[in-house]
Structure formats: structure tokens, C-alpha cells
Amino acid sequence: MRARLTTLSMVGPALVLFVVMLVVPVCLSVYLSLTDWNGYSANPVVVGLRNYLDLTKSEEAIRAGWVTLVIAAVGTVLLSVLGLGFALLVNGASRLNALFRVILFYPHVLSALVVGFLWSAVLGTSGVVNGWLTTRGAEVLPFLSNPHWALASLIGVLVWAGFGVNVVLYLAGLQTVSKDLLESARIDGASARQTFRNVTLPALAPVVTVNLVLSLVTLLKTYDLVVSLTGGGPAGSTQTAAYLILWDSFHNNALGFGSAQSVVLMIVTAGLALTVARLRSRADQGVKG
Amino acid sequence: MSRSVRRKLGVLTSVVILVGAAGCGGGGFDDEGSAGAATGEVRMLVNITPNLTKGYWEGLVKPFEDANPGADVKIEAPTGSGVKDSLPQLLAAGNAPDVVETLMADKVLAPQLLELTDQAWTKDTPLAQQAALDGKVYTVGVGQQAQSLVFYNKDAFTKAGISSPPKDLDELTAAMGKLKAAGYLPLQTAGDYVTGLQLLQLSDPSIATKHPDWYQQVGSKQLGVGQSMLPLLQRYESWIKSGYVDKNALGLDDVNAQTNFLTGKSAMYIMGSWFVRTAESQNPTFDLGVFAAPTEAGQPYPGPQGVTMAAPYMVLKSTKQRDLSVKLVQFLVTDQAAVQSQLAQDGNFRKGFTDKLTPLGKQVQDILDQAPKGVAQGEGYGANTLPSGFNGEWNKAVQSLYTGKSAKDVATRIDSWMGSKS
Numbered sequence: 001m002r003a004r005l006t007t008l009s010m011v012g013p014a015l016v017l018f019v020v021m022l023v024v025p026v027c028l029s030v031y032l033s034l035t036d037w038n039g040y041s042a043n044p045v046v047v048g049l050r051n052y053l054d055l056t057k058s059e060e061a062i063r064a065g066w067v068t069l070v071i072a073a074v075g076t077v078l079l080s081v082l083g084l085g086f087a088l089l090v091n092g093a094s095r096l097n098a099l100f101r102v103i104l105f106y107p108h109v110l111s112a113l114v115v116g117f118l119w120s121a122v123l124g125t126s127g128v129v130n131g132w133l134t135t136r137g138a139e140v141l142p143f144l145s146n147p148h149w150a151l152a153s154l155i156g157v158l159v160w161a162g163f164g165v166n167v168v169l170y171l172a173g174l175q176t177v178s179k180d181l182l183e184s185a186r187i188d189g190a191s192a193r194q195t196f197r198n199v200t201l202p203a204l205a206p207v208v209t210v211n212l213v214l215s216l217v218t219l220l221k222t223y224d225l226v227v228s229l230t231g232g233g234p235a236g237s238t239q240t241a242a243y244l245i246l247w248d249s250f251h252n253n254a255l256g257f258g259s260a261q262s263v264v265l266m267i268v269t270a271g272l273a274l275t276v277a278r279l280r281s282r283a284d285q286g287v288k289g
Numbered sequence: 290m291s292r293s294v295r296r297k298l299g300v301l302t303s304v305v306i307l308v309g310a311a312g313c314g315g316g317g318f319d320d321e322g323s324a325g326a327a328t329g330e331v332r333m334l335v336n337i338t339p340n341l342t343k344g345y346w347e348g349l350v351k352p353f354e355d356a357n358p359g360a361d362v363k364i365e366a367p368t369g370s371g372v373k374d375s376l377p378q379l380l381a382a383g384n385a386p387d388v389v390e391t392l393m394a395d396k397v398l399a400p401q402l403l404e405l406t407d408q409a410w411t412k413d414t415p416l417a418q419q420a421a422l423d424g425k426v427y428t429v430g431v432g433q434q435a436q437s438l439v440f441y442n443k444d445a446f447t448k449a450g451i452s453s454p455p456k457d458l459d460e461l462t463a464a465m466g467k468l469k470a471a472g473y474l475p476l477q478t479a480g481d482y483v484t485g486l487q488l489l490q491l492s493d494p495s496i497a498t499k500h501p502d503w504y505q506q507v508g509s510k511q512l513g514v515g516q517s518m519l520p521l522l523q524r525y526e527s528w529i530k531s532g533y534v535d536k537n538a539l540g541l542d543d544v545n546a547q548t549n550f551l552t553g554k555s556a557m558y559i560m561g562s563w564f565v566r567t568a569e570s571q572n573p574t575f576d577l578g579v580f581a582a583p584t585e586a587g588q589p590y591p592g593p594q595g596v597t598m599a600a601p602y603m604v605l606k607s608t609k610q611r612d613l614s615v616k617l618v619q620f621l622v623t624d625q626a627a628v629q630s631q632l633a634q635d636g637n638f639r640k641g642f643t644d645k646l647t648p649l650g651k652q653v654q655d656i657l658d659q660a661p662k663g664v665a666q667g668e669g670y671g672a673n674t675l676p677s678g679f680n681g682e683w684n685k686a687v688q689s690l691y692t693g694k695s696a697k698d699v700a701t702r703i704d705s706w707m708g709s710k711s
Contacts, residue, residue, distance in 0.1 A: 038397050039376075039377030039380075039381075039397075040376075040377060040380060040397050040398055040400070040401055041397070041400070042400070120542065123540075124540050124541060124542070124545060125535065125537040125538065125539075125540035125541045125545070126541055126545045126548070126549065127540075130540075140537050140540075142537050142540060143540060144480070144539070144540035145480065145536075145537040145538065145539040145540030145541075145691070146537075146692070147692050150540075227370075231480065231481050231542075232685075233480050233481070233539055233685070233688055234480055234539035234540075234688050234691060234692055235539070235685050235686075235688035235689040235691065235692045235694075236685040236688070236689075237692065246374075247681065248678075250369070250373060250374040250377065251373070251677075251678055251681050252677055252678030252681070253397050253677045253678070254678075255377070
């Protein structure tokens, strides 16, 4: 009995925190998604699955879902590839490499809102780039005014702001690659490319998985950069799922509908993250084995 | 871990969930509040902007605190991106403020608000009766904002050979052609909220003249928003095609758009009266003027002017300081010095407060005085309202004119959205 109480007393605080900070909000979100709550009414009416049905009919929500998936898919690939590439470039003990690492990580230190405003000053119609172009008689490039360009700009800035973390993770992974294996490969006459492909990359498999999952989950929640860079525009073309959740909840006083979108986003995020982790499990086990 | 311990943990988890859910879900919605004392703290939620800083608000209420010893007005900034986002969170947390500035009462918000109909002083405040819901006053304001204004570069007009501001939309289109030929971008617009707002501001006089009870007709589905706006949308579409507005304007924010206009790159900028203060602070190098938005050909000019309540205040029903809160709001919207200060600080207008107006401000006041009537705009207020979220949806729809959609597409989209909200 005493041992049980000890166990409870040790697990209890963490459990309470976990439940209050995570389980309760999720449960509330699920409950609110089944109501017509507008954010102000005292007694939200339970409407069953109506919000979910509305979600399947909402062209705007479906478009935001696709935009989010495109951002997540393209962004995850770019973050992983660039992260690994730059990690290989600065994977040395020199002071110059240390400086480059700081520079590469620096964008991640900035607030996403600041990054968005900064890049809108660079890419906007009156921004630095277009100002430079127009003074040379060239046409303005529609970085933020054309839907396709705006989406590409958004992904580009997301990658710029985020890939420092991937570089750090890959750098940590590169330290764990067996020096003996690398030396053996060199003695066996393997080229740099062969060594990377057959020794380094397989050894990095668990780090690749972590990078993919973290990038994917982060990008599926993209919100603040949308607010500060494109405002969801032009014409709503860069609205992400998270942006639309906030928009519907607070601008349209539809917190029930917003909660339904949150629940779907949560399920999709968890599903995709688990799928990626599962697909990568064979590569990970190869390293452990 | 043994089975019984796991079971106990399960029970504990359930209890915590239920307790947490009860705590989070409770909120303060049904709290009827109380009259309170003549002293104590009154919490006022306000929007903080470059013009209306926290220091400004604190200075504004200082005379009230001095006149009511023991009263302490606590200025609170939004916890979210604005008052609209923050208020539901504060209500849900059971931590609602006593007074809220910025929002207009609508049918969603009204049940949380204290009715001010019986307060005699509200009758003399701008737009209080027009903003009333079913005859009940919940919101009172300091002044009014004129919406349907076209600020223009007089020098550009002279250079383009335009002798007087256009009175109807055909004349406006013709003037745009001349301005473009003279080397100016005729009409400055931007992305963000500006695109849709400008078209609403421009539409106010002609729509209100053609359909005096537009909101009621739209509400009863005798008229579609898109259907009634189609001629203006088609005109706007033609302006984009003719290069009268920048085809890349959606890549600009409002500040950049204003800078372009105030540095003489563009000739006209449609905006509300709050732009007066911004414009004057930038000291443009050209002669800046303003005229009332043109009407459709054949309609009288000037037409009705879009007006909105400036600095609206409301008292929450849940307040424990009802009397002091009402007294504070009365001070803010009736005290001469407080009103004058707020009008000047945010570029707003009110009859009887014209002494300190600048020349440009006087032009706006003249436009307000000459307008046959003031009308609601967009989501509107009082009896004249559209569903919540209309302004945002309208903005996105209008912006799609720049991304390849036709005026008819936009009209259909907005009517479809309105249909989904019925």
C-alpha cells in the first residue's frame, strides 16, 4: 500500500499537469466542436455532427486544407534536404564553421511575426526586391500578389526561418556516425558519395525520421507567418488550416465550427506524423540492428 | 505498475478531467453583476494602436479618477490580436472586463451587455439610436467616422486637366483615364483589408440611394448583395483591366499604400476619415483634398455618406461596478475635454466639435454636414446588419478580381456565402 502511494505521489503531479494542460483542452475542443458556440453565448446548443458536415461542404476549408498539405509536404522535403546539406557543409570543428552554424540558426531565433513583416518588406510590391527591379526598368514580380507566387514565397520564408533547427539536428546526428565505419569505407576505396550514401545516410536514419516528423507537425500548424507575411491573401489563397480556424472562430464568431476544424487538424496531424514514423521504422531499425 | 494502481490512476484522471472541464467551461456568462460602490476598480479593455497608446488612455481617464476619489480605472490591452479576439477568451475564463471599447453590439454580443436605454445622456451621443438593437441602446460612441471619402492629389488633377472632383462614377472613370495619361496611378489600393473596404466605401452613396432599405431587402432575400453590387464590381473589374489600379496592389499593405499616395505616386485614395490624421502627419508635398464618393450617373450628389461610430463603448452585464462603469462611459462620451481629445487623437468627427479641426478635417466635416443622411456600411450596426464575417468574405471575394475571377463570379460567391449564413 505504501509503495502504491509512493508511486501515486510521484506520478500524480505530472499526471495532473498532463491532464489539465493537454487532455482537458482536447476534450473541451471535441465537445465544443459538437455545439454552435459563438464565443459569447452562455449555453451552447449541441448540434451533433453539423459542424463536421459543414466542414466537408466548405470550399474555403477544403482549399485551406490543401494549401496546408502542400506547405507541409514541400516544406518538409526542403527543410530536410537543405538541413542535411548545410549540416554536411558546416560539419567541422573550425571557427568559420561555428560562425556559419550561428548564422544558419539565427533566423529560427526570430519571432515568426517579425520574420513575416521582414520578408513582406523585402518581397512586397513596394519592397526591396521590386524597388530594385523597377529602378532598372523591370516589371514588378508578384511575390505576394499572385496566388501561386504568394504560396511559393510563404513556403520559401517558412523554410528560411525553420531550417536552422534541422541543421542542428543533423549536425548532432553526424557526430554519432561511427568514425571506424567511415575510416573503413575510406580504406576500402569508397568515394565520398559512396561513403555518404552507404555509411553516413543509413546511420542518420533516426535523425531523418525525427526531422521529418518535427517539420511535418510544425508546418501543418503554420499560422503566425501567414498572418504577418500574406494575411492569408491574395483573395484567401494562402489561408492555412490553422489560420482559418482562428479566422472562423474569432472573426466569424463560429467557435463551434472552428473547434471542429481543430479536431480534424489534430487527427490529420497525428495520422500523418504516425504514418511517417511508421514508414521510417524499417530504416531506423536497420541502424539499431 | 499493478492493475489496481492503474485503475486508481484512471479514476484520478477522470476526476481531474471532469474538474478541469467544469472549471474551463464555467466562465462568467450568466453573471448579472451588481451596482457596486462609488469607489473601486473599473477594468476597461481597449485597443492599443499607434495613436491610442496605453499612456494616452491612462491620461484620458485621469480627470475621471480625479473627480471620483477612490475610483481606479485600469486600462487593459487585448490578450489576443485585438479586442474582438480577446473578449470571448476573457468571458470564457470568467475574467471579463467592466467596460469594452472598440466593438459594436450585435445580436451575438447583446446578451452579455448592460442596456443603456434608460440613460438620458445617451440620446445626445452620435449614432446611439441607429446602433440600437430592437430599440435597446447597448453601445455609445464619441463621434463618427465618415467612410465614403476620396482623398485626392489636387496637383495631379490639375496636371491631368481635371477642373473639379468627379460627381458620378462615369466622371470618376473618365478622370482615371486622364490621370493615367498624365503619368499617375489613378487609384491607390492595397491588399490586406483595404481592397474590400474601399469598394464598400465607394458603394455606400449609390447603393443607399438606389436601395434606401438595402439591409432589410438583403435580409429578407428580396435582393442579393452580389446582385446589387454587380454594376460596381463590373466597373472595378474594368479599372483593373485598364490599369487604373495596380494589378499587383494585393502585395501592398495599408501603410505602403498610404505612403505611395502621400508621396504623389498615385492620385486618389479611398479611405475613411481616420486617414486625415495620418495624411496630415506625413506633410505631403502636394495639395491634398477630399471629396465625397461619387454616386451613379443620374443620382443626386452628394449621396448618403457611410458613417460608423467612432470609439464605441459598452458596459458588460457581469460587471460588479455597474454604476461606476456607466459613469465612466458617460464621462468618456459626453465630457467636452474627453470627447475633444479622443476626436483629435484618432481623427474622428462630431457636430459641435469643429473649432480645432484642420483645413482637411473641415472639408470632411463639411462632407458629413452636406450628406443627406448617414448610412451603415458592410456588416453594419443596429437594425442594419449583415452576418458576422461579411466584411472578411467580401474582401476576399473582391480580391479575387485581381486573381482572374470575373465580377459575376464575385457576385455569385458573395450571394452564395450570404445564403449559407441564413
